[in-house]
Amino acid sequence: MKKIALNIAAFLVLALSWSCANDRDDELGPVSFLEIKNFIYDGMQLYYLYKPEVPELANDFFESRDARNDFLNSFDTPENFFYNGVVAPVDRFSFITDDYRELERSFAGISKTSGIEYGLSLDRNDPNFAFAWVRYVLPDTPASAAGVERGMLFNSINGERLTTTANADGTYSLSARSRELLNLDVFSIDLAEFDTNDDLQPTGVSIDLTQVEYTENPVFIAKTLTVNNRKIGYLMYNAYRRNFDVQLNNAFAQFKADGIEDLVLDLRYNGGGSVETAIDLTSMITGQFNGQVITKQRWNPEIQAFLESDDPESLIDRFDNTISNGNAINSLNLSRLFVIGTGSTASASELTIIGLEPYIDVQTVGTTTVGKFQASITLYDSDNFSRNDDSLNPSHFYAIQPLVYTYENSAGTVGPPSGIIPDFELRENLTNLGVLGDESEPLLSLALDQILGRSPSGKSRSGMKFEHFTAVENQSIDFQRMYIDYLPEVLQNKK
Template sequence: MKKITPILITLCALFLLNSCATDRDDEIRPLSELEIENFIYSGMQLYYLYKPQIPELANDFFDTQTELNGFLDGFESPESLFYDGLVADVDRFSFITDDYRELENSFAGISKTSGIDYGLALDPGDPNFAFAFVRYVLPNTSASESGVLRGMLFNSVNGERLTTTANANGTYSLSARSRELLALDSFTLETGTFDANDVFQPSGTRFDLVQEEYTENPVFIAKTLDIDGSKIGYLMYNAYRRNFDQELNAAFAQFQADGIEDLVLDLRYNGGGSVETAIDLTSMITGRFEGQIVTQQQWNPEIQAAFDAEEPESLIDRFDSTISNGNAINSLNLNRLYVIGTGSTASASELTIIGLDPYIDVQTIGTTTVGKFQASITLYDSDNFRKNDESLNLNHRYAIQPLVYTYSNKNGVVGPPSGIIPDFELSEDLSNLGTLGDPDEPLLSLALNQILGKGLVSSKKSHGTVFEVIGERENQKQDYQRMYIEELPDSFE
């Protein structure tokens, strides 16, 4: 990113209170929680998007370090300080981790999995229970080798029913015990179906599955469909992961070679990820607007003022011509795009839609998206909040992931917090999920109909019983529905 300005250096000098260390290794040495909490406070005071809403983060709120330490001591843990003392009520997405290695793995798509990506829904007969439905199966995993398929249902693990917890707002979430069951290193699932009375009936088919570390390629399906003489690209993209930019770019090279005329971008299960990758994707789709504005950032007032005064260009993300390794972007030069989205579509996925909208015709298919239009950054306990700094504190592995900016597109449009409403509405039907990438799969079929002019009116129906979805595999991960920038502005030196 761009070089930091003298004004921002001054801001940093005013705000930074965190401690230092000389180098890092794999040994964690004892320390007081106060040391961690000072780091958390310093990072939030400098960068937090909603700093004006937290009085204690004001630059003059504490007169001395002793007063600040007294405030920090009032919280029983770093987590309590973060969530109960420093995160604004409007903020659903900032979080803290006590082991940044797990967070880094999550950003890279590395996790333990049996290979099942599942959604969770309430049992229609009793909301105290839940069931899971298989959304897709990852290749070369225990689930794929065992024959698990999209659309299969299960409501127990090792014979123990999945249960729910009632929330204060009247919603339900999966119980802690059921989350433990789904996190076991090995387990047995028995599939089933709902009968005409919406009672789950076991099928007798069991799968013995093992969870192993796995690196998930987010470019799940990339294929060219030949429909009525029209070549239409279909890309199912499940996360914006910087370490898979080359695979994403290669998919667009194949679309180029195939001579596709339209593209269906399937983001139905994509909760977001890297802002930089999202900007690259918009450039792959268009290719005709290099250097023009995709998004305009809005940080907290102090950071924003520093950028506005000295480096306003740092606030702008523009269409580009290369991916992270310097390779040229393979662009399609499309003037329209069809995007499949659902209630699992968030952050960088929504940025793609909002950012492209002023330039090309973007049509959305499915259901309303999440409505998450802020970016975050990983802050480490070092003098400049970066991991690769020699001052990194080796006494712990805490990191924070606060929201640091929101954004608008070229026309100043900010995405609605209630989500992007589809142009052509259709919910996934658990009794007829279809095969992903098949032209007859309901959501893809609806998109193809719009491309081919076979059905230009909105379809607001689904078929069969409508189940209340309460979660998914992804919301067990630290980076669930998070959009993030890879690095802080360069640099504080």
């Protein structure tokens, strides 16, 4: 992806027309909500993908600056203004943070964790209660040291049941109290198990845990399987993180050295991340299409028209042959790919699938993905919305992460908002999740069936269905986000 230099002198009628230098506070000290809301408005009016769907973002909507400020002041907080004033109803993914330092840490995979990555499901007998199931355990964490394993179930923290709150649309969310329990620095999980009637019962066993600061390597499992004398690569990849591109590329170097003939890419828990890393991953899987188009971006009409006129190449993402540090990509030159996906698979994961489909045979296993086919950028309160600018407002840490473009692949296909439907459907079985990376693990086994042309096992694989409604990663600020790693340059101050 190219750096975009927008000469906003050509955009004289854009969002910036109302801005002027004396609107910024010259004195350090507490920042007013109005100042923050003005920054939010300027950024959204310039970059927001769904600008045409928000009447208040029209360039000529307000007759005066005072009228605009009256509108901004009708919202009590920056968060209220962002979500209820300038985010379109169709938008599920744009967000605001009051501490961009936390956001930057999240993008780098840094968080406080006990090491348990879990899903949450409703108690099938009473949806006012929930239970957690361990999806995987991070290495070298308190959870791994305490013996927590994939497939363990717990429905209480410190003896207190996990509860839910009913939403207006008929769905459920974890209650505020349960979120508080799950975020304690020191806590105990109370294990449970299914009885003969498939009802959840406490086992009487508790495991004490603490939370520590941890940097997660998203390359969770990379191994070569030999099945029926055929070498098959298996990669469980859990987030598209730019700072781990070297580790990802090294995994492909090993696959290449092993001479794998097929690859199973496990994205079942991968909510996305860096667009650039997604482009690199498609190039690692292939290699024979260097320079050809993967995706074509579509911004809001004003920026789209400008870029089409001034720098049309900047709208195209192409297969490449180097990662972010300049190292050569280790390409496999595969002609087909098997992807494991679920309802936790989103954004950059879906770009990988959609981007490759015109070039190689991509077959998906699992359940329908999220359906998130837009990219975002981080906007900071500075003259060019950049973090690395001398004008960065020192009085607060607010930033916004708006959606700025959607895309189509080289064949003109736009990903469906309802998600990618699997070619071979199979829901994870909470009563028998299996061992990740093991040939008998149900989802991997189904992918291997397709590779080897063998008949699936006759036993029931899906087990009892539980309503899965959330997971640990959705407490992360960058949950299901796909982002550009750098801000397009704006060659005119916004103030």
